[in-house]
Amino acid sequence: MKRKLLGLSLVVLLLSALMLTGCSSGGSKTSEDALADGVLSIGVDDTYLPMEFRDDQNELVGFDIDFANALAEELGVKAEFQTVAWDGIFNGLNAKQYDAIISSTSITPERLEGFSMSDPYVANGIVIVSRKDATPVKTFKELEGKTLGAQIETTADIAAEKLKVEEGVNVEIKKFDGMLDAFAALQGKQIDNVITDVGVAMYYVAQNPDLYVVSSDVLTNEPIGITSRLADTATTEKYNEAIKALQESGKMSEISMKWFGQDMTKDIDTELVVIE
Template sequence: MNKKFLGLTLAAVLLLVPAFTGCSSGSKTASEDSLADGVLSVAVDDTYLPMEFRDDQNELVGFDIDFANALADQLGVKVEFKTVSWDGIFNGLTAKQYDAVISSTSITPERLASFSMTDPYISNGIVIVSRKDAAPVTTFKGLEGKTLGAQIQTTADIAAGKLKEQEGVNVEIKEYDGMLDAFAALQGKQIDNVITDVGVAKYYVAQNPDLFVVSSDVLTNEPIGITSRLDDTATTKKFNEAIKALQKNGKLTEISMKWFNEDMTKDINTKLSVIE
């Protein structure tokens, strides 16, 4: 069966998402502001190089870290980071343990139905990575009889499972808690390939050009945005205004060049092509 893609513009999808939902007594309404206390509490999964990770001094670094700091400066608030494993990051947001998730979160129709998401601040899609000492896999069908590593519950992991079913490919999908483990397994020949975000893939290839290669075309289009609770639309509006300012003043370009040596923050394709 052919791939089943969801091709929707962000504007069209957003029109389907209600601005208000029922909420229990004492919860925030859309008119309230998470930033009123002068603090932006942000959740990140600190194992996702180069977006958010720990350096040799155990300092939190990465594209999203620089972006969140620039965003807070633009908004005139202080940022506080909370490191959370990816498989629990959205539950923590719903439970109001932090104000937002800024952790390479792809904008998808499913997430738009459950959360308030900003306009995209960086382009993104998923790709297949191969080892250089093996035959490159250029399509998902090329994974027949192979093992494929993915970070658990990411859009790449979900897409791999769906494509395996839709295209009838006999591929063993191995799920990892983080991409560090997945790429270590690829390097150690414990798996044959990895599927992940294009920015992540390019970073690992740049760090290990003799080991890895991005071998497929970009399989989806799922740009990245900030995630807030569904009823926290006031904060999302402020985030969008700040994102536009950071794009206009060149700060986002500066951060992208630092981490990717290319600008992935301009002319972002907002037509979603997501496998979910």
């Protein structure tokens, strides 16, 4: 699922955020009052079908959008969305431009160290997608001599780069800003395969069942959670309570069936298997 590499830049950003907080006149929300104004402000990258994207009327739609609205209703607040490019979404969170990221964020060991993450609300892992008119690729090794498309800086992209080295596979990994471009390249035979999240893969296959097939097993286990600032643990607990209530009421299953055609929100495996 989507991720952003953490490093020195994040440390600098965190220090800057702390300094700005110390100089603030009190206008920014704190971890204790993130929902006190009755608004849940959410950062999303609106280019990731079917999780969050713009429809033909330019309306923000997708699994995460429906989930976020249901979450806000359960919490008794209003959801407000801010669309942000993926490469800046974590910086925006730390700069307090919004309260949380609900944008297909994989739970990873690295991210758990730098952010407060909720319990998972949907299962996820990465898979390889092939065209039906080509030999299906079942394992990463079978990508030898082929081209593989991935969305830049996602966990699929990071995993592909690592597996390429670890397994000694001669595969050319082509980076795309979004999965729309990657699948367009796959359809146009500019690349041979795509590596992406299982939910995303299932959506594209459902839209074009005669064109695409999920050809590999699920290669990782990286369920998706809500991302908050590291200090926002009290708010994260509220999210966890709301997620549990939505699961028990059947609302999460309803949203999952709408977007994936199956329920990916029950019995989520929480043992992380991440290639990073």
